[in-house]
Amino acid sequence: MKLKGSQILMKVLKEEGVDTIFGYPGGAVLDIYDALVKTDIRHILVRHEQAAVHAADGYARASGKVGVCLVTSGPGATNTVTGIASANMDSIPMVILTGQVPTALIGNDAFQEVDIVGITRPCTKHNYLVKKTEDLARVIKEAFFIAKSGRPGPVLIDLPKDMINQVIDYAPPEEPRMKSYNPTCHPNKKQLQKVVKLIRDSEKPAIFAGGGVVLAKASAELTEFARKAGIPVMGSLMGLGAFPGTDPLWLGMLGMHGTYRANMATAHCDLLIAVGVRFDDRVTGKTDAFASNATIVQIDIDPTSIHKNIPVSIPIVGDCKTALKHLNKLLDEADLSGLSARRRQWLDQIESWKSTRPLAYCQSGKIKPQYVVEKLYELTKGKALITTEVGQNQMWAAQYYHFDQPNHFITSGGLGCMGFGLPAAIGAQVAAPEKLVVDIAGDGSIQMNIQEMATAMQHNLPVKIVILNNGFLGMVRQWQELFYDKCYAHTCMDFAPDFVKLAEAFGAVGLRATTPEEVEAVLKEGLSTPNAVIMDFVVEPEEGVYPMVPSGAPITEMLLV
Amino acid sequence: MNHEKHVLSILVDNEPGVLSRISGLFSGRGYNIDSLCVAETTDPAISRITIVTSAEMPVVEQIKKQLNKLINVIKVYELTGSEFVEREMALIKVNAQPEHRAEILRIVDIFRCKVVDVGLTHYTVEVTGTEEKLSALITLLKPIGIKEIVKTGVVALFRDPK
Numbered sequence: 001m002k003l004k005g006s007q008i009l010m011k012v013l014k015e016e017g018v019d020t021i022f023g024y025p026g027g028a029v030l031d032i033y034d035a036l037v038k039t040d041i042r043h044i045l046v047r048h049e050q051a052a053v054h055a056a057d058g059y060a061r062a063s064g065k066v067g068v069c070l071v072t073s074g075p076g077a078t079n080t081v082t083g084i085a086s087a088n089m090d091s092i093p094m095v096i097l098t099g100q101v102p103t104a105l106i107g108n109d110a111f112q113e114v115d116i117v118g119i120t121r122p123c124t125k126h127n128y129l130v131k132k133t134e135d136l137a138r139v140i141k142e143a144f145f146i147a148k149s150g151r152p153g154p155v156l157i158d159l160p161k162d163m164i165n166q167v168i169d170y171a172p173p174e175e176p177r178m179k180s181y182n183p184t185c186h187p188n189k190k191q192l193q194k195v196v197k198l199i200r201d202s203e204k205p206a207i208f209a210g211g212g213v214v215l216a217k218a219s220a221e222l223t224e225f226a227r228k229a230g231i232p233v234m235g236s237l238m239g240l241g242a243f244p245g246t247d248p249l250w251l252g253m254l255g256m257h258g259t260y261r262a263n264m265a266t267a268h269c270d271l272l273i274a275v276g277v278r279f280d281d282r283v284t285g286k287t288d289a290f291a292s293n294a295t296i297v298q299i300d301i302d303p304t305s306i307h308k309n310i311p312v313s314i315p316i317v318g319d320c321k322t323a324l325k326h327l328n329k330l331l332d333e334a335d336l337s338g339l340s341a342r343r344r345q346w347l348d349q350i351e352s353w354k355s356t357r358p359l360a361y362c363q364s365g366k367i368k369p370q371y372v373v374e375k376l377y378e379l380t381k382g383k384a385l386i387t388t389e390v391g392q393n394q395m396w397a398a399q400y401y402h403f404d405q406p407n408h409f410i411t412s413g414g415l416g417c418m419g420f421g422l423p424a425a426i427g428a429q430v431a432a433p434e435k436l437v438v439d440i441a442g443d444g445s446i447q448m449n450i451q452e453m454a455t456a457m458q459h460n461l462p463v464k465i466v467i468l469n470n471g472f473l474g475m476v477r478q479w480q481e482l483f484y485d486k487c488y489a490h491t492c493m494d495f496a497p498d499f500v501k502l503a504e505a506f507g508a509v510g511l512r513a514t515t516p517e518e519v520e521a522v523l524k525e526g527l528s529t530p531n532a533v534i535m536d537f538v539v540e541p542e543e544g545v546y547p548m549v550p551s552g553a554p555i556t557e558m559l560l561v
Numbered sequence: 562m563n564h565e566k567h568v569l570s571i572l573v574d575n576e577p578g579v580l581s582r583i584s585g586l587f588s589g590r591g592y593n594i595d596s597l598c599v600a601e602t603t604d605p606a607i608s609r610i611t612i613v614t615s616a617e618m619p620v621v622e623q624i625k626k627q628l629n630k631l632i633n634v635i636k637v638y639e640l641t642g643s644e645f646v647e648r649e650m651a652l653i654k655v656n657a658q659p660e661h662r663a664e665i666l667r668i669v670d671i672f673r674c675k676v677v678d679v680g681l682t683h684y685t686v687e688v689t690g691t692e693e694k695l696s697a698l699i700t701l702l703k704p705i706g707i708k709e710i711v712k713t714g715v716v717a718l719f720r721d722p723k
């Protein structure tokens with residue numbers, strides 16, 4: 001069969017189950033776009049290529065599928081780098097297609113030529129430059145396989161223009177088999193048996209769940225495991241939703257802005273079972289002091305995550321869903337009698353940490369940002385898909401919205417990338433049209449990709465933006481307040497647009513609340529509007545996120561309200 | 562803690578960009594490369610890279626895991642800690658004034674190396690051996706005057722049972 005490169009691309013994308021692409025056209029990808037419009041694949045035209053990647057990220061998380069982006073060469077490609085780096089840090093399965101100048105021109109500093117494969121080598125799981133049209137189908141198949149298997153991640157394919165417009169004799173590729181890539185999925189059973197013994201012997205166990213649980217779709221197994229063994233659970237930022245946030249065993253988030261009880265439980269537990277985490281420095285604080293009384297078990301599909309920052313006693317490499325399933329079976333067979341009596345004291349201790357030091361903030365005449373998130377939680381009954389920007393808004397969302405289901409909290413965790421929330425919300429809304437999607441934003445971050453309002457409007461995506469408008473780059477201001485003698489160097493946004501008018505200029509709805517009394521009404525109106533909405537909450541300017549562990553301190557050294 | 566030398570032998574896909582992935586991994590994560598050698602194996606689709614790195618043990622473990630994680634890396638062997646043979650080659654251009662020629666040839670003889678190029682004022686000596694042998698030879702030739710030197714970096718293989 002004679003096919004053009006661009007037709008092969010579409011054919012294989014369809015075979016891989018792609019129904020949506022986030023992209024932006026340009027000279028190098030004209031042929032691809034010409035082929036794309038002749039398929040039934042939906043294309044979401046963004047306003048900036050960074051947003052295409054964040055949107056594909058949000059889409060991947062909300063749908064559980066591989067996100068796909070398509071951009072042109074040169075500036076189109078370089079604009080994707082931040083989004084790719086974010087997806088890479090958060091292990092999000094994604095395929096990024098970039099146009100490239102024709103192979104004959106590569107290396108000549110041709111118009112809109114950049115070495116995007118070189119640029120993205122350290123921030124992708126893998127990347128390709130296609131050099132023969134005959135390789136195209138195989139490369140695409142491999143890219144999807146790599147993106148979604150093992151520890152997922154973004155894979156970039158650079159497509160020189162001549163690779164795409166050449167016609168070749170097409171032979172369907174075989175299923176990808178790579179001798180150099182074969183992630184370990186099956187955990188060692190002996191190691192798992194040791195875990196059951198440790199659980200039986202432990203007086204003060206705790207589970208620490210991360211984004212790996214969400215990615216492995218292992219929340220049900222984790223929940224069963226924790227409940228069966230009666231072990232309290234805390235999460236990393238990426239792990240929120242991996243375990244029901246309203247379950248009595250839930251301790252909240254761990255780390256720099258973790259709950260008092262989660263941080264204390266980590267310091268005092270005698271057994272820490274870490275599942276799908278990588279012990280980021282925002283979690284561990286001072287590593288020598290982290291869980292220093294505990295035997296640590298770590299289950300992760302990526303061997304490099306184990307022993308990297310924290311030495312562990314029982315390393316288990318494998319898929320956490322498989323591991324937890326097996327652990328649940330072992331627990332069924334084990335004699336757990338007397339366990340709950342022995343654990344009484346530990347659970348009581350945790351309860352007292354919780355009741356003496358709950359998450360809290362002081363009321364004042366101004367709107368408290370925490371209150372806005374609490375109200376949002378209440379009004380949406382915890383069912384909304386929440387995306388966030390970065391900074392205080394992100395931390396308040398993590399602390400005050402409770403996630404009972406995985407993939408409902410979509411945030412740039414590892415990279416902490418401002419400008420993520422709105423495009424991610426757009427992607428999530430495309431994946432879940434029936435759901436309420438809310439971007440919890442800061443007035444700083446929202447301005448980084450505000451142009452995407454136009455994308456939301458063009459594609460009828462009724463995303464809701466909740467701006468916690470403090471007039472500051474709040475999180476940075478908070479560090480200046482605490483560690484730089486309140487010298488607010490360039491963190492005051494003296495000028496901001498009128499977000500209500502801005503919303504209207506985009507054809508969306510703009511609402512504002514300036515007093516606590518108005519919060520509920522604005523939220524109610526905004527959430528029930530069937531259009532994209534920006535809700536501008538003018539909040540206490542110098543509110544801080546607490547608890548806070550100063551960078552590098554042990555996580556028990558918390559600054560509290 | 563001691564920063565010991567570790568010799569890693571890495572089989573990789575023989576493709577453009579693979580060396581850059583490996584060297585980028587070392588530079589990006591702050592690992593040392595003391596030397597690096599790369600060439601095709603008997604299978605033209607596969608290259609062997611020999612890297613000597615100095616690091617503490619946990620870091621070496623992390624380096625091996627990170628290398629394994631690269632899609633184009635087929636296998637990583639650590640030779641240090643097992644029986645292996647190691648060789649490095651150097652070409653050393655020494656000042657060879659008439660009064661030093663005999664001395665240089667004596668040293669060359671003792672070290673079982675070869676003079677591969679002769680000029681009016683220089684000898685170029687080819688030497689193969691362990692890093693220790695090379696540095697011993699260099700120490701002896703230095704006082705006579707080394708004009709230029711080039712080393713290949715270490716290549717190494719496991720010893721098979723006899």
Ligand SMILES: Cc1ncc(C[n+]2csc(CCOP(=O)(O)OP(=O)(O)O)c2C)c(N)n1
Pocket residue numbers: 389390391392393394416417418419441442443444445446468470472473474475476
């Ligand atoms: C792209 C990017 N640039 C800079 C930063 C550093 N940074 C982290 S939080 C923050 C302030 C964010 O301000 P805002 O969006 O208003 O949120 P707030 O903290 O006030 O809720 C900044 C500048 C970042 N995380 N990302």
